[in-house]
Amino acid sequence: MGAGAQRKAARSSTVSAHRADRRRKCCDSLLKRISFSAAVATAGFLFVLGVCFLHLPDPLDSAETRAVTLLIWTHPFGRYRRLPDCLALHQIEKCTLTDDWSAYLEADAVIIHHREVASGTVFLPPEPRPGAQKWIWMNYESPAHTPGLGRFDGVFNLTLSYRTDSDIFLPYGYLVPIRHTTRRNRFAQPLHAPSRSQLLRPRLLAWVISNWSESHARVAFYHQLRQYVKVDVFGRAGHPIPEDNGSGSVVRMLGQYQFYLALENSQHTDYITEKLWNAVRAGSIPVVLGPSRQNYERFMPPEAFIHVDDFPTVRALARYLLRLRRDPVRLRRHLDWRGGYSLHQPAFWTEHYCTACRAVRRNQGRTEVVRDLKQWFHS
Numbered sequence: 001m002g003a004g005a006q007r008k009a010a011r012s013s014t015v016s017a018h019r020a021d022r023r024r025k026c027c028d029s030l031l032k033r034i035s036f037s038a039a040v041a042t043a044g045f046l047f048v049l050g051v052c053f054l055h056l057p058d059p060l061d062s063a064e065t066r067a068v069t070l071l072i073w074t075h076p077f078g079r080y081r082r083l084p085d086c087l088a089l090h091q092i093e094k095c096t097l098t099d100d101w102s103a104y105l106e107a108d109a110v111i112i113h114h115r116e117v118a119s120g121t122v123f124l125p126p127e128p129r130p131g132a133q134k135w136i137w138m139n140y141e142s143p144a145h146t147p148g149l150g151r152f153d154g155v156f157n158l159t160l161s162y163r164t165d166s167d168i169f170l171p172y173g174y175l176v177p178i179r180h181t182t183r184r185n186r187f188a189q190p191l192h193a194p195s196r197s198q199l200l201r202p203r204l205l206a207w208v209i210s211n212w213s214e215s216h217a218r219v220a221f222y223h224q225l226r227q228y229v230k231v232d233v234f235g236r237a238g239h240p241i242p243e244d245n246g247s248g249s250v251v252r253m254l255g256q257y258q259f260y261l262a263l264e265n266s267q268h269t270d271y272i273t274e275k276l277w278n279a280v281r282a283g284s285i286p287v288v289l290g291p292s293r294q295n296y297e298r299f300m301p302p303e304a305f306i307h308v309d310d311f312p313t314v315r316a317l318a319r320y321l322l323r324l325r326r327d328p329v330r331l332r333r334h335l336d337w338r339g340g341y342s343l344h345q346p347a348f349w350t351e352h353y354c355t356a357c358r359a360v361r362r363n364q365g366r367t368e369v370v371r372d373l374k375q376w377f378h379s
Contacts, residue, residue, distance in 0.1 A: 136157070
C-alpha cells in the first residue's frame, strides 16, 4: 500500500472512530441529562402522586358522613353508561348517583360534561340553582378541542379534569409506588422490569391513531420519522388492530414492540392521555410528543419515556432508537424503574363520578364560582 493510500485509510479510520465517539457521547449525554433531571423531577412527581392519593376514594368514610346526591346532567358524548355503586367499588358510603333530572332540586351537586352544553345538545340546568348546590365542569379534551369556554366563565363552582390544578383532579393514569399499594389503590396493576430474555422484543416501533389530520404536529412528526425508521401504523389510518378495538387488544399488540409513539393530538399542560399509559402497561418504551419533558416528569420517572424534544432532529431520535436495540445495557435503563411501581388507569366515567362525590362532601359550604374558566384551562 502506498503512502497516499495509507493516509487515506488512516483518515477513514480516524473519522469512523470520531463518529463512533460522537454517537457514544450523544447517548451518554442524553442519559446523563435524564439522570440529572431525576432529582428535579422527584418533587413534582411526588406532588402529583400525593394529589392522586388525596382524591382517591377513602375507605375510612364512615356511616356518619353526610349523605351526598350527585346528579349526572348528561352522559358524556351521549353514550349511556350504567351509574356505578360507589360503596361497592370504592367504599364511599352515602353517595347517591342519579341521571334523573327530576332530582335536580335535591341534588347537592350537578356534573356537567362540557361537550354537550358547548354544542347546544343539552342546555345548562335552570337558574337559580337550589341553595348551596355546586355545578361541576367536567372535561377530558385538550384546550384545542374544547370550544366555547368563554361562555361559561362564572358559571361553575368546581372543575373536574386531568389538570393537576383542577378542584377535582383525576388524570388518565398515574403510578403507585409498590410500597404504597393499599386497599385504596387495589385496582392498580403491578408493573415488572423485564428479564434478560424479555428485554428485546421482535418488533421495533408502533403507532395507533384514529384521528388523522395533516394539520397535527404528530402527523408531521410521523412523516419525518418514517424516513429513517420503520413505523407500524394501526387504527383508522393504518392496519386494523387485532381482535377488537378495546384498549386491552391495543396493549396485547404493543407487547410485541420495543417502542410506542405516544403522540398527543395537541400539546397542552398536563394533557397526557391513555396513549402513554397503554404503552406503559404493555412494557413498551413510550416515545412522547405532548407537553414538555418537565411536565411528563410530574407523572413518571425521567428515564421511563423518551421525549422527542430530547433530540436536535428527528433523524437523531431514530438513530437513538436503533442504537438502543443494539445496546441492552442502555435499553434496560429505560425499563428497570418498572419494578418499583404499579399503574392505575381510572375507569371512564365511573371513577370520576365517585371521586366527584367525595370531593363535594369535602367542599360543602363552598359557593364561589370559577370566574375565568377559559383563561385557566388555556394557561
